[in-house]
Amino acid sequence: MKEEFNIISNLIEENTRVLDVGCGNGDLMKFLQENKTKDIRGLEISKEKVQNCLSKGLTVIEGNAESDLKQFPKSSFDYVILSQTLQAFLNPELVINELLKVGKKVIVTIPNFGYWRVRLQLLFKGTMPVTENLPHEWYNTPNLHMCTIKDFYNFCSSKNIKIFKSIALKKSRISEINKSNLNYKNLDSHLGIFLIES
Amino acid sequence: MNKNIDTKKIIISNPLKLDCGKEINNFPIAYETYGELNSEKSNAILVFHALTGDQYVSGKNPITNKDGWWSYVVGENKPIDTNKFFVICANVIGGCMGSYGPSTINESTGKQIGTDFPIITINDMVNAQYELIKYLEIEKLFAVVGGSMGGMQVLQFVANFPDKAKLAIPIACTSSHSAQNIAFNELGRQAIMADSKWENGFYSNYKLNPDKGLAVARMAAHITYLSEKGLQEKFGRKLQDRDSLRYGFEADFQIESYLRYQGSVFVDRFDANSYLYITRAMDYFDLSKQYKGNLSDAFKETKTKFFVISFTSDWLYPTSENREIVIALNSIGADVGFVEIESDKGHDSFLLDVPSFLKTLGDYINSTYKVINERRI
Numbered sequence: 048m049k050e051e052f053n054i055i056s057n058l059i060e061e062n063t064r065v066l067d068v069g070c071g072n073g074d075l076m077k078f079l080q081e082n083k084t085k086d087i088r089g090l091e092i093s094k095e096k097v098q099n100c101l102s103k104g105l106t107v108i109e110g111n112a113e114s115d116l117k118q119f120p121k122s123s124f125d126y127v128i129l130s131q132t133l134q135a136f137l138n139p140e141l142v143i144n145e146l147l148k149v150g151k152k153v154i155v156t157i158p159n160f161g162y163w164r165v166r167l168q169l170l171f172k173g174t175m176p177v178t179e180n181l182p183h184e185w186y187n188t189p190n191l192h193m194c195t196i197k198d199f200y201n202f203c204s205s206k207n208i209k210i211f212k213s214i215a216l217k218k219s220r221i222s223e224i225n226k227s228n229l230n231y232k233n234l235d236s237h238l239g240i241f242l243i244e245s
Numbered sequence: 246m247n248k249n250i251d252t253k254k255i256i257i258s259n260p261l262k263l264d265c266g267k268e269i270n271n272f273p274i275a276y277e278t279y280g281e282l283n284s285e286k287s288n289a290i291l292v293f294h295a296l297t298g299d300q301y302v303s304g305k306n307p308i309t310n311k312d313g314w315w316s317y318v319v320g321e322n323k324p325i326d327t328n329k330f331f332v333i334c335a336n337v338i339g340g341c342m343g344s345y346g347p348s349t350i351n352e353s354t355g356k357q358i359g360t361d362f363p364i365i366t367i368n369d370m371v372n373a374q375y376e377l378i379k380y381l382e383i384e385k386l387f388a389v390v391g392g393s394m395g396g397m398q399v400l401q402f403v404a405n406f407p408d409k410a411k412l413a414i415p416i417a418c419t420s421s422h423s424a425q426n427i428a429f430n431e432l433g434r435q436a437i438m439a440d441s442k443w444e445n446g447f448y449s450n451y452k453l454n455p456d457k458g459l460a461v462a463r464m465a466a467h468i469t470y471l472s473e474k475g476l477q478e479k480f481g482r483k484l485q486d487r488d489s490l491r492y493g494f495e496a497d498f499q500i501e502s503y504l505r506y507q508g509s510v511f512v513d514r515f516d517a518n519s520y521l522y523i524t525r526a527m528d529y530f531d532l533s534k535q536y537k538g539n540l541s542d543a544f545k546e547t548k549t550k551f552f553v554i555s556f557t558s559d560w561l562y563p564t565s566e567n568r569e570i571v572i573a574l575n576s577i578g579a580d581v582g583f584v585e586i587e588s589d590k591g592h593d594s595f596l597l598d599v600p601s602f603l604k605t606l607g608d609y610i611n612s613t614y615k616v617i618n619e620r621r622i
Contacts, residue, residue, distance in 0.1 A: 088580075097584045098605045101552070104612030108571060108583045118572040 050219050051238060052078045055128060055154055058212060058242050059083050063125035066090065066149065068112045068142075069132035073100035080105075088124075090115065113138060116145040128154045131238075133199075134190040140206075147208065147245035156240045159215075161195030161233040180237050196239035197229055203243060212242040251307075252300070252343040253277060257376045264529075267363040274377050275343025276300050276335040279319060280327035282383070287618070289383045290325060291374070291410070292334040293391030293398035296466075296523055297515055299342040302334045303327065308342070309514055317598050324607025329614075330387070335377050337370040337398075339522040344373075347446065347518035359518060360446025367394070367530045371401045378409070385409055387614060392416035392595035393562065394523070397530050400543070400570065404532060407547035411617055414606070416554045417595045419566040420540050420573070421531040426561065429469050430524035433462030437517045446518050459517040460508030467507050472558035472591035476500065533573075540573035551581040552609055554602070556594040582609070 052075055062084050067076050070089030079087055089107035091097045100107035113136055127150030136142045146153045158180045168176035175185040203210050213224040215236035224232045252275045260270040277300040282289060292302050303313040303320040319325045319332055336344035347362040389410045391399045396418025403413045440458030442448055448455055480500040496502040533540035551574055555567035564585045574581040586602045588594040
């Protein structure tokens with residue numbers, strides 16, 4: 048988690064305006080508030096988590112990214128962050144489009160379903176993968192649209208979304224993703240982090 | 246209504262131009278304060294009361310001898326901790342607890358003003374209370390807070406005085422009274438005016454009181470403050486002090502007895518004309534109309550931080566109406582937080598012991614106070 052926060056923080060310029068979509072209990076917001084910018088907002092669907100955030104004095108709105116991102120004006124944030132949440136939406140494509148409208152730049156992080164440990168589970172055990180990063184069983188997972196680093200990379204090219212930076216994370220090892228190492232990074236990383244723009 | 250109790254009161258000498266066109270001056274504002282104003286004057290919170298509230302937010306209400314109306318929220322070691330904050334609450338104009346209202350005695354006639362009192366609005370109420378803040382020499386409030394009609398005053402206050410509060414917390418309210426809201430208020434007013442003792446509003450001249458009408462108004466309104474589920478769970482079809490139906494019109498059911506009781510205690514503390522005037526002010530409230538149909542414009546000038554709160558079972562000022570305020574604020578990039586609190590207690594949730602509400606509100610106010618103070622240092 049800490050590595051992911053560091054990478055996201057390094058992608059953000061100081062004193063910019065940030066929206067964290069699916070901000071959970073506000074850990075990333077707190078981290079960025081201490082390290083990068085005071086001007087940070089959150090959107091979160093769970094009442095309990097919203098209350099936790101507000102208790103910490105964080106500016107968070109209870110709402111659903113699929114319906115409530117519309118209320119923010121175009122380009123009203125310098126960065127919009129979607130950390131490990133894309134796979135939980137009914138319509139991820141719609142959410143990405145909304146994020147690209149609201150934010151000048153968008154940071155999306157993806158738990159990689161192409162990671163070799165995940166692949167091996169399905170291949171050898173024949174059951175849906177359960178890993179440290181994907182801890183749920185198939186019957187109770189909130190993840191509706193799992194994808195791989197390669198899927199998201201291809202999605203961006205096919206939709207003409209500019210990828211400014213793409214970073215692969217394995218344990219605490221950080222590396223850049225590019226066209227030539229895509230297949231390898233897709234196999235060897237548990238998390239992909241993308242800085243994109245429409 | 247016992248008017249002989251010492252209330253803190255100031256006389257506003259500045260003329261105040263009302264929305265109805267009339268001008269008032271030398272009028273009283275009654276208020277109460279809790280806690281101490283710090284030397285930087287940075288810890289003041291102005292609380293706005295709801296329709297039937299008054300300035301007695303916390304402690305014992307000297308008129309009713311009951312706890313202040315927001316005792317769960319305001320007091321020592323409460324979410325708004327009076328060990329730390331200086332809390333101010335004024336009786337709204339139009340009210341009956343010492344501020345200028347229809348029961349104020351007209352000195353030239355020696356009689357109550359009655360329905361000669363001018364129609365007032367939420368805007369007028371807020372402008373009058375701003376005079377109190379000036380009198381207390383508070384340059385900038387830390388927060389303005391209120392539920393229901395108090396929340397409407399919070400919105401109007403920030404719109405009128407964009408740089409006078411650092412934090413605004415409107416709770417369970419709306420930016421414009423809906424048809425349903427107006428309908429219920431009209432029901433209450435008609436109940437009062439249908440009482441033969443109302444005498445066109447001059448009942449005090451005849452030593453009368455339209456208490457039957459006022460009690461019915463209160464009973465009807467009280468239903469709108471609760472939720473269906475809350476009512477069903479608390480009362481169901483339970484009978485009042487009897488084992489079987491009496492085949493008459495006495496209060497067979499507990500809910501009937503409860504409502505009759507609520508009506509009867511209300512008439513002892515509230516003036517019927519005040520009820521007419523204040524409900525009218527609520528009905529006239531339409532903040533977006535004041536800004537040519539664009540609610541966002543009401544807040545364009547402000548840097549005030551907002552925290553909007555609604556309750557799941559509040560059907561009088563439902564979450565959707567509270568959300569409209571959030572949307573208007575977001576669309577201009579204002580600093581706004583929002584949560585809908587889970588509660589079965591209906592609109593009244595903001596007045597009651599709803600732990601997740603009290604905790605979130607208290608934590609938010611305290612951590613925001615800390616952050617704002619740290620920034621200042």
